[in-house]
Amino acid sequence: AQSVAQPEDQVNVAEGNPLTVKCTYSVSGNPYLFWYVQYPNRGLQFLLKYITGDNLVKGSYGFEAEFNKSQTSFHLKKPSALVSDSALYFCAVRDSADKLIFGTGTRLQVFP
Amino acid sequence: ETGVTQTPRHLVMGMTNKKSLKCEQHLGHNAMYWYKQSAKKPLELMFVYSLEERVENNSVPSRFSPECPNSSHLFLHLHTLQPEDSALYLCASSRFLWGVEGVGGELFFGEGSRLTVL
Numbered sequence: 214a215q216s217v218a219q220p221e222d223q224v225n226v227a228e229g230n231p232l233t234v235k236c237t238y239s240v241s242g243n244p245y246l247f248w249y250v251q252y253p254n255r256g257l258q259f260l261l262k263y264i265t266g267d268n269l270v271k272g273s274y275g276f277e278a279e280f281n282k283s284q285t286s287f288h289l290k291k292p293s294a295l296v297s298d299s300a301l302y303f304c305a306v307r308d309s310a311d312k313l314i315f316g317t318g319t320r321l322q323v324f325p
Numbered sequence: 326e327t328g329v330t331q332t333p334r335h336l337v338m339g340m341t342n343k344k345s346l347k348c349e350q351h352l353g354h355n356a357m358y359w360y361k362q363s364a365k366k367p368l369e370l371m372f373v374y375s376l377e378e379r380v381e382n383n384s385v386p387s388r389f390s391p392e393c394p395n396s397s398h399l400f401l402h403l404h405t406l407q408p409e410d411s412a413l414y415l416c417a418s419s420r421f422l423w424g425v426e427g428v429g430g431e432l433f434f435g436e437g438s439r440l441t442v443l
Contacts, residue, residue: 222365247431256327256415256434257368303368311423312381313432315368 215240215308219316226294227324234289234319236304245307246287248278251318252300260302263287274298294323328352331416331435339443340406346438348399348416356422357399358432359391362413374399375422406442413437 217238226232238244245264249257261272268280278289289302304316329350338344350357359371373381374393388410390402399416417432424431 249434254436256329256331256417256436257432258327258434259431262431307423312370313423317365317367 215306215314217304217306217314217316219302219304219319221319222317223320223322225322225324228296229293232291232294232298232321232323234302234304234321236287236289236316237285238287238304238306239285240306241309244280244285244287246278246280247305247307247313248272248276248287248289249303249305249315250274250300251303257303260289294321296323296325299323327433327435329416329418329433329435331414331438333438334436335439335441337441337443338403338406340408342406343402343404345403346401346414346416346440348401348435350397350399350416350418350433350435352418352420352433354418354420354433355396356419356424357393357396358417358419359399359401360415360417362415362437368415372401373422380422403440406440408442411440411442413439 247262248260250260251257261270263270263280271277276291301318301320303318305313308314332347356375358373361369370383371385372391377393388405392400415437416435419432
């Protein structure tokens with residue numbers, strides 16, 4: 214069955230430092246992968262997606278994600294974290310029926 | 326502002342009450358979704374509608390009853406809920422089912438309705 218795993222419940226990083234939020238996936242066939250962000254008291258917002266092509270995908274708010282087929286990973290990254298990046302981040306994969314399967318979420322806390 | 330509006334934002338109800346959650350999208354989308362968000366669990370897909378027709382019912386208990394009177398509105402009717410049903414209920418929409426058209430995958434979410442069942 215298709216699935217995504219977000220191994221970290223929470224990631225803490227100091228403002229100005231690079232951040233990484235991890236995601237691994239399990240799919241049959243080519244993966245379609247997504248990142249969403251949920252700010253406090255908000256719904257989820259689409260950040261970026263990987264469909265095909267360049268393994269480094271750029272998205273909103275300076276975020277990017279790196280697709281690694283051999284490691285079945287799609288980690289979210291940002292070179293310099295902002296306090297305002299503090300939020301809940303969800304990785305998702307599209308399954309064989311085109312449904313979006315979401316992970317458990319990772320809470321990112323950026324400290325001043 | 327995502328173009329998807331959910332009301333009420335907060336709801337407290339007893340186990341014998343009947344209430345409804347409402348979702349409205351102003352994006353001209355054809356597909357709408359209900360998700361349940363509980364802490365430390367994956368988002369749980371509940372129902373999917375495409376062009377007002379239900380296309381997914383993910384083994385959801387009958388105490389949750391969806392209704393999609395038109396492509397802009399989606400309701401979740403609640404009846405005799407249990408305390409474990411307390412969660413954030415998210416509505417989403419997409420232009421096509423699962424956003425599939427060539428690329429797709431982008432759902433637009435509302436801010437959610439926080440439900441507490443006493």
